[in-house]
Amino acid sequence: MTEELDALSKNCTWDLVDLSLDKSVGGCKWVFKIKTQSDRSIERYKARLVAKGFTQAYGVDYKETFILVARLSSIRTLLAVAASHQWKLFQMDVKNVFLNGDLSEEVYMQPPPSLSHPPEKVCRFCRVLYGLKQASRAWFAKFNSTVSRLSCSISSYDFALFLHCTAKGTILLILYVDDMIITSDDLSGIHELKDFLSQNFEIKDLGHLSYFLGLEITSSDDGFYLTQANLVYFIVTHLDISYVVHQMSQFMSASQSTHYAVVLHILRYLKDTLFYSLHFSAQSPLTLRAYSDADWVGDPTNHRSTTSYCFLLGSSLISWRSKKQSVVACSSTEVEYRAFADTTSELLLLRWLLQDLGVSISSATLSIVTVGVLFRLLVMMSSTNGPNT
Known part of the structure; x- marks a missing residue:
């Protein structure tokens, strides 16, 4: 919790001010999560301060909330192209991602209980906090405006795919909220892009791509192998269960014993094919x-x-x-x-x-x-x- 409050203070997330008479004030709460690695071992314990965004009023506290994230088919296409060209894949993660977004609306929040403050003061947001309706959209707008200073362009067919042309080639960056994949044949250009991002955001360089959105990516001489690390994302790598999952999902609110038997059959099938993987060939x-x-x-x-x-x-x-x-x-x-x-x-x-x-x-x-x-x-x-x- 102390680490989270320090990050909020470092980002100048709010100012303590007197509440305007015509403004409403929302609350906040702490959310605790255990972050695991690809082998299911505990990486760290996370504490996150979250605003109660459900109390926000549309048109007053927020307007647009839509965020662009990479399509899963675009991610797989990028992996296939990188494998064919035998490019290296790199991964980076943005720490406290939503705290980087700029807030244009005037939004107030009750100070968290663990924060010492004068009793008559409230928090007026200067930047976005987790839980606000516009948090994800503000982050994407901030990232987009930042990389545009480096002359990065956006793909017309996936707005979360960024292209950076250099003298030696084109660097491809695909963004999914706070996770990004970078690949190119221009390794020096990749390092320059990493340095630029690190200067503007608090970045964690994860090195070569190995774990992304619950998926394990294994590199070999003949390409990349995409395997499942999380049951939630099984549909991402298992084309063979797409139809039956689509059929069973129609009965989630009114399931019977026959549907339960089919789901058990799917789970038995997944157990037998647990280590099957998608292969992105280099040849x-x-x-x-x-x-x-x-x-x-x-x-x-x-x-x-x-x-x-x-x-x-x-x-x-x-x-x-x-x-x-x-x-x-x-x-x-x-x-x-x-x-x-x-x-x-x-x-x-x-x-x-x-x-x-x-x-x-x-x-x-x-x-x-x-x-x-x-x-x-x-x-x-x-x-x-x-x-x-």
Whole structure:
């Protein structure tokens, strides 16, 4: 707790002032957490002072709250590209990340009980504190404005992917809240970027990438291996359970014994495949392939169908999805066509993302199940034109 209060004081998070008559004041509380390493051993005990943001009023104490974080498919794509080019992956962590954000609104809080203060004083925030509605958004805005001073640009297809061009190449940085991955063939440029970030934020350099978002990344001569370290993120590395997890999640509020039996079966399967991993090959060519499929009226309650697709960059699996369609289809061809449209949208996004990563994809292979979709598409193309036709 003392360490946390020292960090708050160092960042000049608040000033002790008299409360304005027309302003409301919120509370705060302490949150305690045990942070573990990839082998489940205890790294350290954390105490965090959190504002009670649920008492904030929209339009008065905060406005926008949306934050941009990296897409998981973008992270896997970055790993696949780095493996193919045999680039080194580095990881950095920002300490007390939300305390770096600047606050534009006037927000007040009762001082924490462990802080000595005059009885009539309250805390007026100068910077963001954990728990405030706008905390994550303010941090991202601060990071974005900081790296822009180094002439870093943002990818148009993942706003959490930053590109820094140097004389020797392009440095890629992907951000997920306070965790970042950096890779490039320009090692000296990476060190300069690290030094720049360390001058502006309190950074913990974690060296080579090994543990990220509950995932273990193992480097070898033939690429990277992505394995699971946390059950919460199993869906991130296990394409094979995406469909069944999607099906079972629909019954979370009204489950029965049959659903419980299926969940136990999933857990037994995961136990047997616990050490299976995704492989991002260093020898595989960077060609993009997509596979699309869908069932028809798979849900007997509302007669909706489920779209599924997956994408491979070379032999590396980078993106997949299993999701129920939003409307009731009138035929199996319509179901496949809607799945084809969703897959094509993801295909275009990944293709443009790869261009930002320095990989030129002239063509991509899309495999679908029925020829009815192609026939319908050809009929539509003969009578309509679009900007990308």
